[in-house]
Amino acid sequence: MSFRHDAGDGPRGPGDRLPEAIGIGLAAFACWTLVYQVSLPARIPARTALIIFLALLGPLVWFCLRSRGSRPGASPPDWRFRLRAALLALLAGGAFLALCRPDPDDLDFFHRALWHLERPGQAFAFRDTIHNRPGLPLLSPAHYVSSYEPLAALAGSLTGIGPLQVYHNISVLLVAVAFVTVYVLLYRELGLGKGLALASAATAVIFLLLDGNLHRSFGNFGLARCWQGKVIVVLIMVPLALLLSLRFLRRPSPRRLLALVLAEVAAGGLSGPVFFLSPLLVFSVSLTEFFRRSPHREVFPRILLLNLAAVYPAVLGVVIFLASRSLTPDISIWQENMLWPGNWREILGLVLGGNASVIRDLAILFLLPAAALRGRSRRRLLGLSVIIFALFFNPLTGPLWLGLFPAAAYWRLAYLLPLPLCAGLLPACIRTGPGRIPQKVFAGLAASAVIVTGAAAFRSSVLAPPAFLKAPFALRFPARPLRLVRESGQELAGRNVLAPPQVVWVAGLLYPETRFEATRPLITGHIFRNAGQAAEGQRRILAQRVVWRGDRSAEAEEAFLLSLAGGVDTVVTRSRYQRYIESLLEKSGGRWRAKTGGGGYLLFQRDLSRSLEGEKL
Numbered sequence: 306m307s308f309r310h311d312a313g314d315g316p317r318g319p320g321d322r323l324p325e326a327i328g329i330g331l332a333a334f335a336c337w338t339l340v341y342q343v344s345l346p347a348r349i350p351a352r353t354a355l356i357i358f359l360a361l362l363g364p365l366v367w368f369c370l371r372s373r374g375s376r377p378g379a380s381p382p383d384w385r386f387r388l389r390a391a392l393l394a395l396l397a398g399g400a401f402l403a404l405c406r407p408d409p410d411d412l413d414f415f416h417r418a419l420w421h422l423e424r425p426g427q428a429f430a431f432r433d434t435i436h437n438r439p440g441l442p443l444l445s446p447a448h449y450v451s452s453y454e455p456l457a458a459l460a461g462s463l464t465g466i467g468p469l470q471v472y473h474n475i476s477v478l479l480v481a482v483a484f485v486t487v488y489v490l491l492y493r494e495l496g497l498g499k500g501l502a503l504a505s506a507a508t509a510v511i512f513l514l515l516d517g518n519l520h521r522s523f524g525n526f527g528l529a530r531c532w533q534g535k536v537i538v539v540l541i542m543v544p545l546a547l548l549l550s551l552r553f554l555r556r557p558s559p560r561r562l563l564a565l566v567l568a569e570v571a572a573g574g575l576s577g578p579v580f581f582l583s584p585l586l587v588f589s590v591s592l593t594e595f596f597r598r599s600p601h602r603e604v605f606p607r608i609l610l611l612n613l614a615a616v617y618p619a620v621l622g623v624v625i626f627l628a629s630r631s632l633t634p635d636i637s638i639w640q641e642n643m644l645w646p647g648n649w650r651e652i653l654g655l656v657l658g659g660n661a662s663v664i665r666d667l668a669i670l671f672l673l674p675a676a677a678l679r680g681r682s683r684r685r686l687l688g689l690s691v692i693i694f695a696l697f698f699n700p701l702t703g704p705l706w707l708g709l710f711p712a713a714a715y716w717r718l719a720y721l722l723p724l725p726l727c728a729g730l731l732p733a734c735i736r737t738g739p740g741r742i743p744q745k746v747f748a749g750l751a752a753s754a755v756i757v758t759g760a761a762a763f764r765s766s767v768l769a770p771p772a773f774l775k776a777p778f779a780l781r782f783p784a785r786p787l788r789l790v791r792e793s794g795q796e797l798a799g800r801n802v803l804a805p806p807q808v809v810w811v812a813g814l815l816y817p818e819t820r821f822e823a824t825r826p827l828i829t830g831h832i833f834r835n836a837g838q839a840a841e842g843q844r845r846i847l848a849q850r851v852v853w854r855g856d857r858s859a860e861a862e863e864a865f866l867l868s869l870a871g872g873v874d875t876v877v878t879r880s881r882y883q884r885y886i887e888s889l890l891e892k893s894g895g896r897w898r899a900k901t902g903g904g905g906y907l908l909f910q911r912d913l914s915r916s917l918e919g920e921k922l
Contacts, residue, residue, distance in 0.1 A: 323564070324387070327486055329369045330479075334456070335567040336361055338574030341452040342621075345429055352425040355459060386499045390489050391482075393503055397510050398481035402474060404767065405775040406529040407783050409810045409825060413444050414451065414533065414576075415472055418458035419817035422468065429455070433832055435813055437801050437820035437872065442835045444828060445577070446628045450621065452574030453534040469814060473532055473781045480531045483541050484510075491548045491726060494555075495682040501733055509729035515759075517767035521656045521716065523724055524767045532781065535576035538583070539720040542572040546583045547723065550590040550611055551685065557607055565614040573618045578717045580622025581710070586721055587615035589696060593688040636711060638831040645712030649703035652712055656719035661762040668755045669727045676744075676751035677733035686723065693721050731755060785904025786811040789877070792903045796910055797875060803868050804877035805853040808906065822868050823849040844868075852878035855885060862889060869893040874911040883907050 323331070337358050344354040412435065420434040421427070431449055433441035443449055457476060461468035466475065485506050492502035516524030527540045549565040565587075572579040591608035598604045629636070638644070646652050657663055674686040697706055697718050707715050734752035768774075771783075780787070786807045790797060797812050803822040804812065812819055823829040823845040833842025847864035850856035866889065869876075878886045880901070886909065890897045896912035 323490065324486060325370065327483060328564075329366055331564075331571055332365055332369050332567050333362060334452075334574065335571040336365055337456055338452040338570055341429075341455060341574065342450055345431070345449065348428040350426050350428055351421050351455070351459075354429075355425075383499065386503075389503055390485060390506075393489075393507055394482040394485040397485055397507075398478045399777070400510070400514070401477045401481045401528065401531055402777045403774050404529060404772060405779070405781050406525070406767070406772040407781050408530050408533065409806065410533060410535075411472075411781070412810045412813050412824060413448065413828060415454050415458070415469075416813055416817055417443075417448075418454040419468055419814065421455065422458055422462050423818070434817075435809075435821055435824055436829070436832065437822060438841075440836070441832050442633055444633075444832060446625045446632050447577030447580070450574070450625065451534055451576055453537070453576070456574075469780055470778065474778050476532045480537060480541060483545075484531075487541060487544050487548055488726065488729065491544060491551075492729065494548060494551050495678055495686065496680070497677075497733060501736060504732040505729035507729075508731050509725045512725055512728035513767070515763065515766050517769055517772075518658050518662060518762070518764040519655065522658065523656070523720070526656075526720075527725070529767045529772055533576070534574075535578050538572060538575050538579040539717075542568065542575065542579060543582055543586050543720060544723075544726065546572070546586050546615065547590060547689075547726075550587050553611060553614075554590070554594050554607060557610070562610060562614055565611070566617070569615045569617045573621045577622075577625070578714070578720075579618045580625065581619070581714070582717060582720060584612075584615045584619040585696075585718070588612055589689060589692045589721065590685075592696075593685060593692050596692075597684055597688060633835045635831070635834045637834075638827055639711035639713035644827075645716075647712075649707045649715065652707065652716045653698060653703075653719050655716045658762070661758070665755070665758040665762040666722070666724055668751075668758050669724060670722060672751035672754055673727050673730040673734060676748040677730040686727070689723065690727075697721065728755075782811045782814075783807055785906070788903030789906040789908070790815055793900060793908050796900065796908060797877075800875040800910075801872050802875045802877065803848060803852060803865075803873045804875075805849070805879070805906075808877050822871075822873055851889070852876060852882065852886065855879070855882040857885065865889055866893055876909040877902070878907055878909075880905050880907045 340354055340358045340361070343349075344351075344357075349357075417430060417434045421429060429449075431443065432439075433443055454472070457472045458468040460466075461471035461475075464471075488506040488509050489502045492505045493499070497505060510528075513524040513528040516522045517529075519525060523539075527536055530536045531540055545568050546565070549561065549568055553561040553565060569583060569587075572583050591611045595604060595608055646655075657666055670690045671687060674683055674690075678686060696702055706718065710718075731752055734748040734755075775781070786805075789808060790811045794812075794816060797819055798816040799818045801820050801822070802809070802812065806823075806825045809821050809824050813821065813824070826846045826849065829845055829849075830839070830842045833839060833845070844864045844867060847856070847858075847861045848868040851861050851865040869890075870893070876886065876890070876897075883899075886907075887899070890909060897909045898912055900908045900910070902908045
């Protein structure tokens with residue numbers, strides 16, 4: 306296998322197309338997204354939406370296979386190259402599966418999908434399904450239009466694998482395959498030889514494993530949480546949009562434009578950040594092409610078509626924005642200064658880090674492409690980084706975007722930077738092969754600068770706590786709450802529960818029929834504010850603090866007793882608060898049974914036998 310650059314930007318062979326399985330999967334998910342999102346305003350039941358999708362799936366697969374026939378005179382696929390790429394994907398999948406960084410956002414994204422599995426004849430619920438008060442609004446309308454979680458739940462249920470198993474693990478394997486495929490094809494599009502493209506994709510994976518300095522760094526947000534839809538947007542869909550945009554600009558065709566349209570529709574079903582990330586990435590690519598080729602007349606229709614192909618997520622985002630003004634008008638959770646920095650530089654620092662990390666990132670973004678690439682590919686990738694900085698990350702435009710976007714959205718613009726892609730170019734700088742001495746010297750200096758600045762900026766990898774290694778198909782939950790829920794599951798299932806946030810997270814997904822007095826404080830407060838019940842939300846948060854942190858204030862105790870009077874029949878607390886909780890339960894009246902749970906938790910349940918006997922009498 307040759308470790309060299311391909312000649313210029315000439316045509317690629319069939320081995321450099323999206324593999325059939327990836328292309329069909331992309332088209333199928335785009336089809337499901339359209340069916341699901343049309344069913345929302347039409348109030349089509351979940352079962353009917355699934356039947357419509359399955360009816361369309363057969364003709365769609367037939368069309369994709371028929372339209373992907375070999376072109377006359379095309380060279381046969383390089384099966385050795387594909388086999389090595391598949392091996393790299395399996396290795397990456399093993400690493401992704403073994404790495405576990407549990408995230409409580411799973412409850413907000415996946416609970417409604419699980420809730421619907423028991424109600425297939427109902428339309429998809431446009432309301433909260435977790436709290437024990439009916440009629441509460443969703444966390445945000447963006448959660449409503451996400452089609453990824455309902456499909457994962459349905460797939461797990463229909464195949465017998467299990468919804469959570471599909472969501473937590475099977476999806477990770479698919480993401481690993483898609484990541485390696487997209488990045489290998491991106492490197493091929495940039496002119497790298499097949500062997501060097503594989504080495505670069507492996508280096509990109511290593512970069513993500515090492516990039517664990519911050520909670521929102523590319524590694525921690527991307528690789529460590531790659532089963533979540535919002536992370537798949539950053540990890541797969543944004544690079545895929547870059548790949549398909551570069552391909553269309555190199556050689557426009559209806560097939561390549563359709564591929565981008567399908568990718569954008571599919572991306573619209575994953576999570577809210579895609580509403581602006583993917584269209585802005587395509588716009589940045591088109592602007593780079595405009596400045597590179599502005600004298601040529603054919604550049605204008607190309608970039609116009611390119612941006613029209615990416616319009617679906619943007620239109621969906623506008624619809625969601627308009628809907629949020631009436632459905633969830635209180636958006637303080639997304640922009641409060643107590644939660645988010647007020648300065649655009651500090652918000653970007655949540656992803657990019659301090660000065661040392663920024664120097665590392667600049668070396669990766671500019672030195673490596675300049676040393677590793679040639680000709681048009683070099684100008685395109687360097688120009689893209691320049692355009693992104695000029696549009697979003699400078700003292701003139703940064704405050705403008707922060708005024709347009711909530712702080713909780715602005716920091717995600719940092720994921721427009723092709724940092725993992727450029728980091729993967731390191732092997733191309735240190736490769737051996739023919740070349741001029743000045744080029745070799747510059748490549749060596751660039752590689753050395755990146756390695757030195759990377760070592761200086763390094764603080765931790767994504768393997769650092771709270772991440773840990775798990776069995777390949779174990780669920781992605783924290784160990785202690787998981788132990789409690791597994792040991793006490795029947796006591797929690799279908800109950801009205803007051804518990805610490807981590808217990809709510811695990812129990813809510815393993816037993817979705819259970820209802821909770823409060824989830825995470827920020828989420829409970831936000832939902833009740835948008836329901837016009839801000840005081841009730843704060844009361845529930847105070848009640849939760851009693852079992853979570855042992856809050857002994859008079860206001861917290863009163864809130865706790867009101868929760869018991871309001872119907873809470875199960876209380877979970879930390880074992881060290883046992884005596885305090887028992888004293889409060891005595892004040893509430895009634896009889897309570899205690900059970901020692903696992904993981905340092907204790908469970909109390911109201912004894913309903915006496916009240917039931919009284920009703921019979």
